[in-house]
Amino acid sequence: MYQNFATTARPxxxxxxxxxxxxxxxxxxLNGWIVPRGDTWRGENVRARDERLAWLTGFTGSAGFxxxxxxxxxxxxxxxxxIQIKSQVAPEFTPVDWPATKLADWLISELPEGGTVGYDAWLHTPEEIRELHDRLHPKGIGLKPCDNLVDAIWEDRPAPPPAPFIAWPKEFAGKSHAExxxxxxxxxxxxxxxxAVLTLPDSIAWLLNIRGDDVPCTPVPLSFAILDETGRCELFCPRGKADGLRDHLGPDVDVLDIDAFLGALGQLVGPVRVDPKSAPSIIETTLKGWETEIAEAEDPCILPKARKNAAEIEGARQAHLRDGAAVCRFLHWLDAEASRLADEPSHKLTEIGVVTALEGxxxxxxxxxxxxxxxxxGAGEHGAITHYRVxxxxxxDVRMGELLLVDSGGQYLDGTTDITRTIAIGAPPADAADCYTxxxxxxxxxxxxxxxxxxAGRDLDALARFPLxxxxxxxxxxxxxxxxAYLSVHEGPQRISKGSExxxxxxxxxxxxxxxxxxxxFGIRIENLIVTREAPALFGADDREMYDFETLTFVPLERRLIVAEMLSPAERDWIDAYHATTLDKIAPRLDGAALDWLKAACAPL
Incomplete structure (x- = not known):
């Protein structure tokens, strides 16, 4: 199993x-100490040794501090x-509604004038520290960089994973790392x-066509890199991690020990590009100490990485077809399990059993x-916990008469998948079908x-919310x-949300x-992945350039929760067309009872 079900922190x-x-x-x-969820590399997934927030408080969410x-x-x-935090932290910890309540406002209200707040300069960005300083300094509250105090009291802190970095084939990358x-x-x-100083592992992974196994679920190599204007690159990583990549990286990429990184900053001639929103603030402090000119700008790899090329998009298509067939086999199995729950009072199905079967x-x-x-x-009330971890x-137990929310994804060499389906186990609860529709x-x-x-994403977000x-x-x-693309399942800068610019x-x-x-x-979520493309002209030539989306995910929707009378003709047509395409693409990958299930699940409304 890639997933384990151990309770990693208790209140x-x-x-x-x-x-x-x-x-x-x-x-x-110190009068205060800040404990972020993220690590030096700003990733959503962190090594066990970097789970400082969970270790201290018990809260295991993927965002917060x-x-x-x-x-x-x-x-x-x-x-x-x-909802989640209520069961995870002791009464000594007070949940704070964020971002409605800003950290600076909270500190100002709780600390006396003359107080000092400590932080680890490896775990906060220059932008974060500047914003805090600008708010706290006028109130007489100071900030002080220190060695990490949580690490100092964490006696059994786990060791870092030893797995080496690997090369990612050009057939999936679409471009060589030299290009x-x-x-x-x-x-x-x-x-x-x-x-440019690069500190985001997914940017380094994209740039050098390498991947790693340093954090759970995301195949990134925890490292730093410096790329100069000629295209030469220095890769800083733990000793031995890149030993197998010498031929792949070639003569224009030097591999150095990660402990040499800060020292190497002192050899740079500016302007040096640093991303103030993602780089550790210690980089800015070090460069300023050498009086090196800093050019603050976004990590230069972020947008090129986000704009997938033809090979990466084709890889995503293939990964989703493979993954879609696996999810269809799972949903067929789940239907059979639900029938057994109805017919055999002694039969049991658990949330962990669902996860284990899907991974299988x-x-x-x-x-x-x-x-x-x-x-x-998440079964029943657990489905209402947005990021529930069983x-x-x-x-x-998964019981008759409730909803089961299953949100999952796979990592394949050719792509990363993410799909959510909400399934009715027997007759759905009151109002559930209306809400699902x-x-x-x-x-x-x-x-x-x-x-x-x-x-931007904020311009599209309301489309999905309006029916609700x-x-x-x-x-x-x-x-x-x-x-x-065989990287982070949560990748920026693109988002569809109220605040995305x-x-x-x-x-x-x-x-x-x-x-x-x-x-x-109960909780309800339905998720497909989509890729942005240039939209064909509707009538001759449009008066401006238009985009639309290609759907990548092909798995049937939960027909038992669709209230057809609520749908417009266009919505019914979309569902029928989606199911027809799903049948066409997935049927060749199934056989037997699973294929029969797919045909029934994809029948017209």
Whole structure:
């Protein structure tokens, strides 16, 4: 199993650890200490040794942070985790609604004038520290970089994973790393920059066509890189990690020990490009110490990586067909299990059993490299926890008369998948079909979207929410996130959400996943992946350049939850066309009872 179900943190572990941290704070003369969820590399998935927030507080969400004071401990979480945090942290920790409540505002309200807040300069960006300083300094509150205080009290901190980096074949990448380095070097030269410091592992993975196994679910190599205006590159990684890549990297990429990274910054001639939104603030401090000119700008690999080329898009198509067939086999199995639950009172199906079965069907493809995130298998009230993680402690039976939400994905050499389906186990609960249909209508609206060049994710977000809004309903997460090519299942800068200002461009892969969650009862989410493309002209020539989406995910929708009378003719036509295409693409990959199930699931409404 790629997924384990161990409980990694418990509420009762938090208070004694909190007390030890406060002792260290007092010894350092600090009134506060910031504990981020992320690591040095800003990834959503982090190594076990970097799970500082979960180790201290018990909260295991993928976003958030804590601010520890002498008499208060705030855990800042967004709307996705309002339910989850209630069961994960001890009363000594206070949940704080973020981003509605800003860290600086909270610190100002809780700290006296003259207080000092400590932070680890490897774990915060220059932009974060500047914003905090600008708010706190006028109030007489100072910031102080320190060695990490959580690490100092974490006695059994896990070791880093030893797995080496690997080369990613050009047939999937579409370009050699020499071509990519030349492309980014030309960008640096145009903008008058001598080199760029790269700290995001997915950017380095994309640039050098390499992958790693350093963090769960995301095949990135934890490393740093410096690319100069000629295209030469220095890769800084733990000793031995890149030993097998000498031939792949070639003579224009030097491999150096990661401990030499800060020292190498002192040898750079500016302007040096640094991303203030993602680089550790210690990089800026080090360069300033050498009086090196800094050019603050976005990581130069982010947009080229997001705009998938033809080979990457074709790889995504193939990965989704393979993955779609596995999910269809799983849904056929799940239907049979539901029938047994109805007919055999002694039969049991659990949330963990669902996860185990789904991963097994993906394994049977013989091409699965890993899961792209921990599978969400939420039955009944657990489905209303947006990022629910089933553990041995929380696992429960799947029962008749409830909904089961399954959000999962796979990592394949040719692509990364992410799909959510909500399934009725027996007769659905009251209102569930109505809510499901509204969520589906929103998903269809975004799938059918046709929009002018230049729009951002915030301009499209309302399309998916409108059917819910008309009934006074909504959801507390974005509608879509970017997805990488055998990389991060959550990739920026592209998003479809109320706050996303990044333009949607051809080649960008996004999720399309509206939802609805009724706390204590059920959760609904439907998710397909889509890729942006140039839209064909409708009548002759359009008066402006238009984009639309190609759907990548092909798995039947839950017919038992669709209220056909609520649908417009165009929505019915879209569903029937989607199911016909699903049957055409997936049927050759199935046989026997699974194929019969697919034919029935894809029949016209």
């Amino acid at each position: 009762e572990q938090g208070p004694p650890r909190l007390a030890k941290l406060r002792e260290r704070m007092a010894a350092e003369g 804590a601010a520890i004071l002498a008499d208060k401990a705030g855990v800042f979480i967004d709307g996705r985790y309002k 990519k380095r030349a492309e980014i070097a030309a960008m640096l030269k145009r903008e008058g920059q001598r080199c 069907f993906r394994h049977e493809t013989n091409e699965l490299r890993g899961i792209s995130f921990e599978t969400i298998s 553990t041995e402690d929380t696992d429960r 509204r969520v589906l209508q929103g998903m269809i609206a975004l799938s059918r979207a046709r929009f002018p060049k230049g729009l 809004w008309t009934a006074g309903l909504d959801y507390d997460h974005g509608t879509g996130h970017g997805v990488g 990044s333009k949607i461009e051809p080649g960008m892969i996004l999720s399309n996943e509206p939802g609805y969650y009724r706390e204590g009862h």
